[in-house]
Amino acid sequence: MRLIVTCAVGLEDLLRGDLAHDGAQVTVGGDGELLVDGAEPDALRTNPMVDRVALPWAVGDDLSGAESLCRAGGFEEPIAFRVHERDASRREVLVESVEAATGWTNDPSGWQVNLVPQAGRAEIGPLAWASRFGAMERLPATTPPAVAAGVLRLAKLRPGMRLLDPCGGVGTIPIVDALVRPGSGLVVDLSTESIELAQNNIRSLSLEDRVFAEVGDATDLDLADGCVDRVVSDVPFGKKIGSTKANDTLYPGLVAELARVLADDGRAILITDDKRRFADVVARNRSLKIVKETPLRYNGVTPTAFSISRVRARRR
Template sequence: MGGRAVRFPSGLQIVAGPDLARNLSGMPKPALLVTCAVGFEDLVRGDLREQHDLRSTQVGPGDIALEGFSPVATFGPMIDRVAVALDPALGTVAALAAVDWSAVLDVAGGVRFRVHLPGEDQPRQQLIEAIEAGLGWRNEPADWMVNVDVARHRAELGPWSWAARFGSLRRLPATTPGPVAAGLIRLAKARTGDHLLDPCAGVGTVPVIDGLTRDGSTTAVDVDANSVAIAADNVAALNLSGRVKVLQGDATALDLPAASVDRVVTDLPFGKRVGSNEINRTLYPAVLREIDRVLISDGRCVLLTDDKRVFADSAARARGLKIVAERVIRYNGVTPTAYVLTRSRRTRRG
């Protein structure tokens, strides 16, 4: 029986169940929940509607329920995790039994699961045994396909998590989560063929995702040698060396010609984990000056920071750039703002 295989640029493959359409007709459809960074829900829902004709409802901060079901290929990089909603009116085992798992997983080799029920050892063990007996699934906490999240009435699909769809990146503590980087790229509206620059690229999350999802070129710059080495590894591991160039350099003195960049997307040092507020007072104006130099006349930049006052002051003083939109994002306990900037005056096109 042929499953529906979806191949991603990273070479990973996911089988979304044999004869998807037939399985779904006449059965109660699994209500799929997708999660994203808080603040990007409207972008995710807009893409699902416009690109895949999928209707959705926001059911909580960063939580979106899909009215229809669709293959994994519809879940773009702003989507972090995909889960099946479990009917809270049923017990957990009955709710799991009510779902047609073959529609969302390759169940041929059996389903491996784990149970998320923190601090409740005995009830968790009982539930594990009930799931094993009732559904014939195997409890494999280290290599699960389904994470049964009891309190949130959902079963997360490990094979549909971000890393399974787009590849695992080597990370550092200040690394931008992939779905957040994808949202920033989305705000930049980069076109086919555009040259995108990330001047504080760290391990290269923004350039890698841009390289995976768009035809064009990307330059990743970071001042830190270790970050640059990891970025180079990430680019090579995902076969993006032809599209993404990694350079060690200073965002305030880039080795790039004037008017050579169409889009700038970066997660700036917030001054907490990386740098300090004091450093940002000189860093931010200098980075904005350099962006002003390398950006084309109708360019656009998306800059993320939690050091909002220093950024707003710096942007207000920047000669050639102005803030045209702001969006507060929430993920991993931080609430930075993504600032969108365009030129404040027309300059000669490069």
């Protein structure tokens, strides 16, 4: 069965590699979209870079594949669907024909299958990110979890490593990491509201023993030198959060703290859309260097994920 699998734009190759490694045949179908044949549903279910899964579908096509994918996603109740069609009379005709062909119920607010005739696809709700891993409380600048998963892959985290997100918001990055890797994570953020939401998210996903969240300043971290293996963070771009002027102070302070708290073989991945300013700040730091830049696109922003490593061992 052919599937349409979506991820953040810029992460297609990473996800294609994973799915191909698990035995599927994968081609890039477009920005943020893979066409996948022969994937084991489990390989899709457990990969946190997978944002959504759909089946190619046209009016009149058989929908038994969509039902099996809902079952593979762990949904055992009778299936409900919706039809994403603006024209009310066309929608009504479609709803009736799908009800007659499948015995499913039309439920626009509680669906498992979303039929989108104009896009030619049937979206599978139980295989969407939040259905697979759990819903999290969010704020407007929250990093989408499937983006967090891809950026975490760039960090090459190994079991047992200590991860820090110094501008961690509601905790998405360390939480997504802890859902798939044994190891610990620390979320730091200036905002009390964000840290409260992070703590709720950590509790609701039962990660209290491995992910910790505390109010703090990324430019003045309450952490010992060299105590962190990886830093992964979606830092303020100066658009939705902060200002480019504030970044003039934030970025040098943050980069100086990275240089201080990262272990000798540490690595950091930082996402920002204020690219020139960030790259200039790293270039001025004597102990860190940018080793890779990965352009991303999601939710109307086009940031870069900067991979950073040490130039030389930390001074003791």
